[in-house]
Structures are given as structure tokens and as C-alpha cells.
Amino acid sequence: MKKTVFLLVASFPDSLIKFRGPLIEALREAGCQVHVAVPGLSGDSDIASRLSELGVQVHDIPLQRTGMNPVKDLSALFALRKLMRRIRADYVLGYTIKPVIYGSLAAWMAGVENRFALITGLGYAFTGEATGLRKVLRTLIQQLYRFSLSRNRLVFFQNPDDEALFRQLSLLKPAILSRVVNGSGVDVAEYTVPPLPETPSFLLIARLLGDKGVREYAQAAALVKQRFPNVMFRLVGWIDDNPDAISQVELDAWIAAGTVEFLGKLSDVRPAISESSVYVLPSYREGTPRTVLEAMAMGRAVITTDAPGCRETVVHGGNGFLVPVQDVSALAESMIKLIENHEQAAAMGARSRQMAEDKYDVHKVNAVMLKEMGLT
Known part of the structure; x- marks a missing residue:
């Protein structure tokens, strides 16, 4: 019998152990075969080996954590779609801006039935006065959020203010469910x-x-x-x-x-x-x-x-x-x-x-x- 394949999409290798280690363990205890997709992991043998010890299959993806290069971002999107089809993912969860946006879109394009997103904070584009580059980034990211989040079954937030803001700005359509959780937690x-x-x-x-x-x-x-x-x-x-x-x-x-x-x-x-x-x-x-x-x-x-x-x-x-x-x-x-x-x-x-x-x-x-x- 095929195990449930769960893919976690991240932007920063360190976060997989520090912030998501207990979640990975909980997913494995629930009977899932856990995969992670993250950029730059091939050069970090310590994190890769620790994930392997947890029974996690690791995939390096060409995702830039910062910057808005359309060509490189599209490359990451199609790499994620290809990966999801290859491993036959049943569930996808992305966290932080780019993994949420491109992970959600790739999962939708790949026909993954169970698509989820975790909003862990709003970052540079949402804080401070919206002028110049920040204004351009804010507009672009909001449009990308609006389009990608509409492809999810449920969106998790880590505080009620972020959830309310996404609803107020119509970044989250009324039909898409959301749930506030108490952060990433701490052991x-x-x-x-x-x-x-x-x-x-x-x-x-x-x-x-x-x-x-x-x-x-x-x-x-x-x-x-x-x-x-x-x-x-x-x-x-x-x-x-x-x-x-x-x-x-x-x-x-x-x-x-x-x-x-x-x-x-x-x-x-x-x-x-x-x-x-x-x-x-x-x-x-x-x-x-x-x-x-x-x-x-x-x-x-x-x-x-x-x-x-x-x-x-x-x-x-x-x-x-x-x-x-x-x-x-x-x-x-x-x-x-x-x-x-x-x-x-x-x-x-x-x-x-x-x-x-x-x-x-x-x-x-x-x-x-x-x-x-x-x-x-």
C-alpha cells in the first residue's frame, strides 16, 4: 500500500530542523513519507544528514529566497511542479513567502489534491511605509498571494492580525478556509x-x-x-x-x-x-x-x-x-x-x-x- 507522500516546501535550510523538526516527526508518526524541497541544501551536509536520519527525502530546488527575478522564479515553479509529479505528492505545505506562492501554484498545476500554506509573517514588503521599491514589492506580492492562495484548501496563520489583514485586502477569498495556530511552537x-x-x-x-x-x-x-x-x-x-x-x-x-x-x-x-x-x-x-x-x-x-x-x-x-x-x-x-x-x-x-x-x-x-x- 502506497504511503501518504507529504512535501514540505521551504526557503531556508536551517528552518527545517529548528522550526519544523517536530512537525516532520509528527508527520512521520502519522504514517507519512516526508519529503522536503529547499534551495541550497546540497551545500549543507549537516542539515541534509540530520534530515536523512529523520527518514526525510531531501530535494534541492532552484529557489531564490530574496529578490524578484521572474525568470528564476518561473524556473523554481516548474522545478517544483516536476518534483511533485515525480514523487506523486499527496500533500504539499509551503511556508514563508516564495514557498507559499510557488509551492501552492506548483501543487495546483501538478494536480496535488491536498494543498496548504502557512503564513509565518509578512516580511519587508508589508512593513513600513509603502513608497518606492517597497510599494512595488507590496503590490506584486499581494497579487501573487491573491492568485496562489486561492488554490489552497486551507491557509494557516500564526496570529489573528495577519489572518484579518489577508481577509481585509481580499488576499484570501471567502471560500478558502483559514486557521490561526500558536506560532511554530516550542518543545x-x-x-x-x-x-x-x-x-x-x-x-x-x-x-x-x-x-x-x-x-x-x-x-x-x-x-x-x-x-x-x-x-x-x-x-x-x-x-x-x-x-x-x-x-x-x-x-x-x-x-x-x-x-x-x-x-x-x-x-x-x-x-x-x-x-x-x-x-x-x-x-x-x-x-x-x-x-x-x-x-x-x-x-x-x-x-x-x-x-x-x-x-x-x-x-x-x-x-x-x-x-x-x-x-x-x-x-x-x-x-x-x-x-x-x-x-x-x-x-x-x-x-x-x-x-x-x-x-x-x-x-x-x-x-x-x-x-x-x-x-x-
Whole structure:
């Protein structure tokens, strides 16, 4: 008897293990033969071998993660269609912009019956003021979303604001079903709750992009250090190939001034979270931020923005504080509150851990997705 063939389409190899590893395991436990299609995996033997150990069949595809080159994007579309026909896919799920758009269209063209999409966030084209290149990109991506999502049976969102926006902009036709899930989830069993460090310490983990609030974090750090020079502000991440990326000059200036301690890109962020007392994410918009969930699972208070995707993770005054987007003063004030009240930071961290267990456990999230896709 032929096994159910499930194809997961991604744009970034690292995400397959870090964000989708438990989903892959859940699909295999449900009796699926799991395939993944992702660009650039042939050069990353570690991820490829780890996926093979999970029993996953890996396919390298010519998909550019960034940029809008019509010829190359069409090449990726037809490569995906060819792959889906060859492996006789029964289910296809794409996540992030290009895998959602071209994965959905290729699955429709290949006659795959069960087509799904996961909107993990809206990205550069949807954030900030729509002028110039961003306006052109926003219009193009919305048109592509509108056309491709209409080919799906169901679309998953990671927060209700994104779902409402897609409905409001008619990117999702009324006939297409949608479901909000609690982010990608986090395996709380893999995270311990270490004691808070004696000296208050803040941490931000992000791609170094403007719309992640990296500049606001550095500016707030400079303000706070005027009163509390010994408080640490650590930054984990890397400069991404993105029009909104922080420049190396900016980063070097923050480091030289002693405003932030830059730890670079880490394969395991748990030691960095362990050394922090409060996690900060001043992002302009998210799907559901994985780094916040990791910090919550490790019992850390969270300061984030009252923005889509972020506001779902924090009960203001409960497990942290919500601040307005791009409000450096409010961000600094919230930091100071937790510097001056160690007990409050600890109590908020305990609530974060409880929320991670109750709401964001990855096994609960994946169970909902498999049920909605008709696999359980």
C-alpha cells in the first residue's frame, strides 16, 4: 500500500530542523513519507544528514529566497511542479513567502489534491511605509498571494492580525478556509529554567533588520546605560541580505561605544538566554516570534511591541511589558522597571514558562495542524 507522500516546501535550510523538526516527526508518526524541497541544501551536509536520519527525502530546488527575478522564479515553479509529479505528492505545505506562492501554484498545476500554506509573517514588503521599491514589492506580492492562495484548501496563520489583514485586502477569498495556530511552537522539554543572573542583562536575538527593532534596542540601551552603566545589552544575529538590513557601520559603532555586546549568529541560543534576565524584541510585526517563545520556555520576562504576532506572546504586566512600535522612551522605561525590580522580573519569567507550556507547546500546535489537514 502506497504511503501518504507529504512535501514540505521551504526557503531556508536551517528552518527545517529548528522550526519544523517536530512537525516532520509528527508527520512521520502519522504514517507519512516526508519529503522536503529547499534551495541550497546540497551545500549543507549537516542539515541534509540530520534530515536523512529523520527518514526525510531531501530535494534541492532552484529557489531564490530574496529578490524578484521572474525568470528564476518561473524556473523554481516548474522545478517544483516536476518534483511533485515525480514523487506523486499527496500533500504539499509551503511556508514563508516564495514557498507559499510557488509551492501552492506548483501543487495546483501538478494536480496535488491536498494543498496548504502557512503564513509565518509578512516580511519587508508589508512593513513600513509603502513608497518606492517597497510599494512595488507590496503590490506584486499581494497579487501573487491573491492568485496562489486561492488554490489552497486551507491557509494557516500564526496570529489573528495577519489572518484579518489577508481577509481585509481580499488576499484570501471567502471560500478558502483559514486557521490561526500558536506560532511554530516550542518543545518546552528541551528548555530548562536557569536562575536569573545577579546583574540585570537584556538580550535581543534577530536577523539584523530595521523592522526587527534593532535600532530601537540599541537606542534604548544607550539611554538606560546613562543611569545603569553596568547593565548588559547583548545582541545575537547576523546582517541579512535584505533591503532593510542594519549596516555593518551601524553595528560597529554600537559595539565600539559599548552600547551592545554582539555575540554573532549562534546555532544554540539557550546559553545566551540563560545569561539574560529579560528578553527584548521591539519588532514592527511578526508571525509569532520563535525567539520570544524560547525565552518564555526558559522562564524569562519579555518586553516586546504591541504589534501583530508580538502582542499574543505577552500579557502586559503579567509575563512582561508591551510597548508601542518604534517608541524608544517606552522601551527604555520598561527596561528600567525590571532593572529596579528583580522580584518582578523573576515572577514574570515564571508566568512566561507557564504560558509556554499551556499555549505554545510544539506538540499541541502540530496536533492542531495535522488534524486540520486531515492526517489524524
